[in-house]
């Protein structure tokens with residue numbers, strides 16, 4: 037049942053909340069065309085009775101008689117028509133929200149995160165006087181002279197005369213550490229310090245934190261409290277707003293814009309390293325474009341050493357560009373041919389050997405590698421060498437997923453007699469200064485995500501970096517002393533490299549970006565909003581992403597965020613995981629789903645090439661009979677948290693090849709998701725969902741329910757499993773399994789606990805991520821799902837009695853008596869009504885005992901109904917002809 041966007045717009049224009057609700061209920065199949073509550077019986081009066089023999093091997097699910105009776109009793113006591121009618125009545129009474137209703141009191145101070153309150157005139161005056169006195173007395177120090185110092189006046193003048201200024205400052209000129217301070221100092225000395233609040237974005241946590249430290253240190257002890265930072269999972273904001281400088285990641289600023297869209301109280305936004313062109317930066321630029329129109333006092337500075345500054349200037353209405361030359365101590369660059377000649381080995385490069393070679397010269401080394409696995413592999417190879425076993429070298433891995441405190445260790449000087457070797461990804465490429473680095477070794481490549489909108493599969497490929505990246509990497513040497521850079525690719529490759537990196541928005545799934553766009557500009561169509569960004573994604577890709585969001589119930593037919601969408605928008609993760617998190621709160625199994633979402637963001641296992649077999653063994657042991665990678669994650673997190681004492685924790689980590697650092701990071705992510713659930717109004721305190729004894733975890737031990745909630749969130753990420761394949765050579769292999777998603781045949785990844793498992797308890801698996809490698813699609817994580825969960829908690833098409841239509845899969849026939857089929861239909865409607873009602877109320881507990889009874893009934897059904905009848909069937913598959921190589 038679909039409705040035209042025009043019709044919806046008309047209804048909206050009339051502010052007819054009731055009509056809108058009606059539309060939504062019809063979409064949810066809770067009402068029919070005449071606005072009568074819809075039940076299976078009524079909907080299917082004319083339905084075909086004969087399913088025919090066209091589908092072999094139906095799913096047969098035997099529901100125990102007493103359970104069937106209890107479902108019947110529940111539905112008699114809580115008739116589904118009444119449920120839907122009640123929802124409908126509530127919706128009619130709901131006040132219509134107008135934008136003008138927005139209450140200023142809800143605006144958050146972007147510096148402190150507390151409630152925003154503009155200073156009264158006298159307060160501002162007194163604070164400005166205080167700041168002026170403080171700065172005069174403190175006489176803030178400054179480090180060595182930098183090129184940007186002599187451009188101070190040009191920069192300040194440009195900012196005075198134009199609302200937006202681009203700073204094209206070469207590496208090492210001092211733009212990151214000095215320009216924010218010039219602006220602050222200028223205003224303080226003019227007696228306007230109270231009005232000066234500067235936000236400086238950095239593309240990564242490591243640079244936000246390290247630059248904040250550096251600037252605070254340069255300003256001296258009396259003024260350092262004016263400087264702070266805020267990154268994901270860590271916040272040290274300045275003491276108060278008014279004369280404040282906050283370094284933050286772009287993602288954090290986007291969140292701040294949600295609660296303070298006009299950036300009230302902020303005088304300047306500085307977007308540093310704007311050339312990185314990650315999705316968030318592009319989104320931020322588009323939003324700033326409208327912020328400057330609405331807030332004429334706001335000043336925006338865009339800074340980069342290697343970006344296309346002319347294009348940026350055009351984007352912001354041909355704003356002025358201030359060029360600042362750089363300063364670098366001499367850096368001698370060598371390319372592969374020179375490195376190999378010096379090594380005396382005309383052999384192909386092997387990173388550990390080059391590291392060894394560079395280590396024969398004195399000075400700390402920064403080595404750029406594509407990803408975590410490469411870092412671990414090089415570290416392992418180096419540690420095997422005799423020269424490294426003596427302890428004369430200090431190897432420090434550096435990766436985006438490490439905790440902030442761990443990342444900061446790379447800035448410390450090693451003990452005397454030890455050489456520091458930092459093995460990093462491109463996160464150390466911009467903004468940061470590690471003051472003892474003499475040598476930079478650049479492998480010339482990086483991991484880059486590419487997304488295929490057709491197959492909906494992401495590939496994490498190792499690709500050449502751009503010329504801009506090479507310059508940035510080289511620029512990490514020569515900052516505090518002369519240096520050397522070793523580029524492990526031929527000099528002629530440099531000419532073949534792209535000048536700038538491909539913007540992330542052109543190679544990433546767009547769902548999360550669209551949700552962000554809907555939060556910030558709810559009245560714009562996604563296509564229109566994204567047409568305004570610096571490099572617009574293909575409009576067809578945007579439409580596909582919008583459709584995906586509609587399919588999972590996050591957007592309605594007119595592209596507005598639904599009540600579910602509004603909650604999902606609070607979650608700082610992929611929308612499908614966000615949906616699973618929201619549902620986990622409603623179904624009282626928050627903790628395991630939080631663990632799964634966090635582990636899908638950061639792998640708790642030491643997963644390197646070398647450790648592959650160990651990790652597979654560990655996963656098999658942890659998975660037991662659950663047939664679920666996701667439950668492996670949740671068991672790992674739970675066991676690790678329950679263990680007391682360092683020794684037993686370490687023993688556990690060693691036994692299952694787990695990383696303590698990753699688990700600590702995962703714990704931080706879980707706390708953050710808990711806070712997101714609070715923001716979404718689903719709980720009162722984030723700690724509630726982390727405590728096993730809390731009501732939100734009443735069903736957290738019910739693994740079937742946890743898997744059911746996962747499929748409810750991840751659907752239509754579904755795999756159909758079949759037994760029996762025909763190989764390329766035409767041989768029939770009865771025991772082999774083949775797997776298929778709606779986009780086509782897939783394989784289970786080596787690291788999945790389900791790979792090669794012949795005894796899957798159901799023919800359906802759900803999954804989160806698929807990756808493409810060597811032309812094959814691999815599913816990284818999967819869980820077997822109970823067929824009833826598929827029927828009851830997804831919106832698979834049940835419109836033909838006895839048959840289920842799953843997207844991309846053939847029609848599945850289920851064998852139930854008509855009576856059971858109708859019970860299940862009503863139960864599904866009751867569950868949908870419960871979800872819908874809970875999402876509309878601010879707290880999830882609105883349904884009280886009745887909802888608890890319904891969820892408890894669902895748990896019993898899942899636990900006591902044998903899913904085996906829906907287990908893997910024998911059905912010859914030639915689709916996945918290579919599946920014999922599983």
Ligand SMILES: Nc1ncnc2c1ncn2[C@@H]1O[C@H](COP(=O)(O)OP(=O)(O)OP(=O)(O)O)[C@@H](O)[C@H]1O
Nearest residue numbers: 207208209210211212213250341466467469471515
């Ligand atoms: N933490 C630090 N320790 C020592 N010196 C530092 C530190 N941070 C900055 N510097 C010095 O200040 C110089 C300028 O650093 P800054 O980060 O402001 O430059 P930048 O113009 O932003 O460079 P880039 O674009 O390469 O990030 C560095 O080259 C270095 O000499």
